[in-house]
Amino acid sequence: MVVKRHCVNYDIKISSDNLNVASCIEWVSAPGCGGIDVFVGTVRSETKGKKVVRLEFEAYEAMAVKEMEKIAQIAIAKFSVHKVLIHHRTGVLDVGDIPVIIAVSAAHRGAAFDACRYAIDTLKETVPIWKREVFEDGAVWVAAHP
Amino acid sequence: MTISIRAFGVVKEIFGAISVNVDLPENATAKILKGHLQEIYPALSKLTSFALAVNSEYANDETVISSKDEVAIIPPVSGG
DSSP states (O other): OEEEEEOSSEEEEEESSOOOHHHHHHHHOOTTOSEEEEEEEOOOSEETTEEEEEEEEEEOHHHHHHHHHHHHHHHHHHHOOSEEEEEEEOEEEOTTOOSEEEEEEESSHHHHHHHHHHHHHHHHHHSOEEEEEEETTEEEETTSOO | OEEEEEOOTHHHHHHTSSEEEEEOOTTOBHHHHHHHHHHHOGGGGGSSOOEEEETTEEOOTTOBOOTTSOEEEEOOOOOO
16 A cells, blocks of 8 residues: 655655665755755664564555645745655554655755754654554553553 | 544544444534544543544634545554
8 A cells, every 4th residue: 555645846655565765865866955864763672661572553544645745845845955755654564664764855954954853753743643562462552642 | 414433543442443423413513523422432531632634634623524524533643
């Protein structure tokens, strides 16, 4: 399952297949850019001292791509960056797998860093994607309960 | 009117289903629907928070729901 939205300066994807960092960097690179900032999320082996067996990601795809598109559009307008790419996985991920990649290209590094942080921070607040952490003795939907 | 409500994440476990049907008065708002759902499913009130989406956009309390709308419950998101 793959859901995409893109235009000349942003590329949004939610996919049940592996994400590819090299192709993301290639997509945002452009002659006028002096830097590319990349955030790669990875599945951690433990949470608060408990061993994580795997993560399961679920998305409301139709809404998630719209929210991710808003993030890309605002990042481009607010930080004057060149291109923004946001890719997110769904399905079952093992420790070390990549659930999210954000790549931003800009003329100068400051804007690229700022836009990249804005994108990942906002994604975690607004994009309807849910993570279920599976431990050896049970599982929880992350952030669901106080 | 009968509204079908999609569930994701922890809400699927609360509903025991991927969607439920709820009867609402015509022109009910998102606030009314949220209150109604909390009465039927008290476990929703134990969540950190939950929002409604109408036609795949976040709704506010005043958003009016019609029978043609796609409505979903959005529990606290945890992507990334």
